[in-house]
Amino acid sequence: MKPVRLPAAATIALPRWGILALCLLYILPGLIGRDPWKGDDAASFGIMWTMAHGGLNDWLWPHIVGLPMPEEGPLAFWLGAICIKLFGWLLGDAMAARVATGMFFMLGSVSVWYTTYLLGRRTEAQPLKLAFGGQPDAKDFGRTLADGALLIYLGCLGLLVRSHETSAEALQISLIAYALYGCARLLDSSNKTSALKLGLTLGLLVLTRGWVLPAALSLCLIALCFYRQQIQYQLLLKLTFPVALIVAGSWLLAIAMVNPFDSSPYPAWMLWNSRQIDWPSVSSITYFLKYGIWFAWPAWPFAAWAIYAWRKQEKALHISLPVTFLGCFILLALLNPFSEEGILLPILPPLAILAAFGLPTMKRSAINAVDWFAVMVLTGIAALFWLYWIALQTGWPASAAKAMTRWAPGYEASFNLFTFLIALIATIAWFALVYWRISRQPSVLWRAVVLSSGGVILCWLLLLTLALPMINHRISYAKLTEALQAKIPQTYQCIDSNIGPSQRASFAYFGHLHFAGFNERSCDVLLLQSSQRLHQTSEVDTNTYPGKWERVWDGHRAADKDELFTLYLKK
Known part of the structure; x- marks a missing residue:
């Protein structure tokens, strides 16, 4: 028996303009008005900048003004370089490169939403019919679940910094989300167009961060088809995988023909790929457990509950598809000998989608616990941002002002009315959201995660408005x-x-x-x-x-x- 029983009142969807505004509030802070950040952000921008101001060899052989960077793949850097060429004269090269980052994020967000919508409107995902009617329409139920998945996705702490960096990881996670959407289409309708799009996506994943993840995912998709006794594996073998090989091979063929700089990135690229797989070790397991808990918050509690609640319908596509992706990426993370956040990122899209299907059956006490945790922790963090900003502006409290001086030596505080008003309005909106959630006690499904995602957006917005000049002073070169x-x-x-x-x-x-x-x-x-x-x-x-x-x-x-x-x- 299905575990879901809901009235239509619980499936009121967010307005489209609200979803768009939420995504813009999330992505724009951190893209505007900052220097390249030390680490992967600056390094990836350097490759894009070198390509944009170089020739064909620079586009085929990724490097930072002469420093070879054959790891990962060239696709994200190609797209960033194109944006520099198109918008660099208007926005500056650094901001123009981040236009690509913004597009990557929007692709991932839209893909998560539509994947959940497709899975949520399927017959096996629908709630049980009520005795006297009043159950939600299939499309309304799918839309509400999709809103919940997007809110969970935006609330994931691990996505926050990486989604704003000019790095290959930002594109990879979006392509994974789109691959989920392509699989949902293919397994739902056996459409050749869907098979071709999925093959294109897998090929682009190879060009983004190597062949290990797409190859493992391909094997898992074949296993999923046999597990569900679906014939779509024939389309995967005949169309999807050949297209993926052609797309991925295009770059390899080009560097073989052109031989840029009388050399080739292929050997080093293959070596980097092969090093992504090793036997699970204590360090890799410890890293996954230690950082995965906060990295995937608040998605993993809801996802774990969804697996438990739907355990008797494990073959249903809305459970088996995200679980397949999730299991594949968890296994790759455990097999990866390198402890880095990039190996955890792929789990977020399938985890957010799976978590959405845990919302209808989540107990009220658990939902309230997550809400109060979000309110207490995120409001406290926001209050600290305001406290340290006031200390910088006024010198009081003295201990906070000294701490900021030690954190950013030589920084001279300045007042910007525009950013102050944005931060103030965002803070007022947060308290209005908390009041609405507590006083109204809405029955809509996405109520369980609206405070988590809203609080994360508030803290990020405060950080990148009140503290952005100081951050630039500290980490910029x-x-x-x-x-x-x-x-x-x-x-x-x-x-x-x-x-x-x-x-x-x-x-x-x-x-x-x-x-x-x-x-x-x-x-x-x-x-x-x-x-x-x-x-x-x-x-x-x-x-x-x-x-x-x-x-x-x-x-x-x-x-x-x-x-x-x-x-x-x-x-």
């Missing part, structure tokens, strides 16, 4: 680049360096510095990076960098006492 650029002769040939990808991208972008390319060897400037924490020396290794060098500058960001850069000129 813009000011350090000015000091470095002043010490480099205008007539230099090129810069040899050992600095990391994000630093190289930042220095090249902010200072338009010319680093050594693939075929450049005799540079007259040397920039070395060392770590005081790791007791690394900044002395020149003449075996690696032949010649006599004169030390002319040392520098680091004010907020980073560990990272040290040393500049040498050839005598």
Whole structure:
């Protein structure tokens, strides 16, 4: 027997304009008005920027102004470079690259919504009929579940930072969500067009972050078809997988024909892919359990309940499809020897969709517990943001002001009326939402997650309005680049360096510095990076960098006492 019994009043959907506004409030802060962030964000932007200002070789061989970056794949960087070419003159290169990030997010959000809608309106997912009628219409039930899935997706803590970065992970998670949508279409209608679109998506996934995940997912889809005794596996074998191979092989064929920079990223790309799989270890299991709990909050409690509540209808597509995706990605995360957030991201779309089907049967006490947790924790975090902002502006409380001074040395606070009003309006809207939820006690399904997603959006909005200038001051390399650029002769040939990808991208972008390319060897400037924490020396290794060098500058960001850069000129 189905576990769902609902009146039509519980399936009132959110208005479309409300969903769009919610997505924009989520994605726009963090895309506008900031510098490239240290880490994957700056490194990925560096690849896009190099492509946008380079030639065919640069597009086929991903690199950061001469630093090879063969890992992952070129697709996300191609799209970012295209956006730089189209909008860079208007928005600036960094903001233009993030246009692609915004489009990735919207693709993922729309895919999660429509996948849940398709699965939710299927016959086996419908609530039991009430004795005197009044049960919801199939489409209304599907729309309400889709709204809930989207709210859960937006509320996932692990999505927050990664969805705003110019990285391949932002595109990967969106393509996974679209692959879920394609599978729902294919397994529902056996349409050849759906099979072709799914093949295209799998091929694009290969070009985004390698072949390991698409290959594992393909095997799991075949297993799902046999488990459900569906004949769609024939379309997968005849259309989907061949199309995926053709799409993925297009880049490999192009680099074989062009041979960019008289070399190829293929060997290093294959090596990176092969290293994504190893036997499960204590460290990988510990990392998954330790970080997965908060990374997938608040989706995983609802998803776990959905699996339990629908355990007697495990072959139903709305359960078996997201569970297949989820099981595949959890297994890959446990097999991956590298402890990084990128291995956890793929679980979020199927987890959010599965969690939506736990909403109709979730006990009121559990829903209230999640709500009160969201209200207490997220309101507390928002209050801390306001407290530290007031301390920066007024110097009171003194302890908070000193903490901010230590966190961002040299930062001078300024007042921006526009961002202040946005933060104030968002805070008032949050308290209005909490009042509505507590006082009205609405019966709609998505009531259980509206506070979690709304609170996450509020905290992110406050952080990226009240604290954005200070964050830029702390993690940006813009000011350090000015000091470095002043010490480099205008007539230099090129810069040899050992600095990391994000630093190289930042220095090249902010200072338009010319680093050594693939075929450049005799540079007259040397920039070395060392770590005081790791007791690394900044002395020149003449075996690696032949010649006599004169030390002319040392520098680091004010907020980073560990990272040290040393500049040498050839005598």
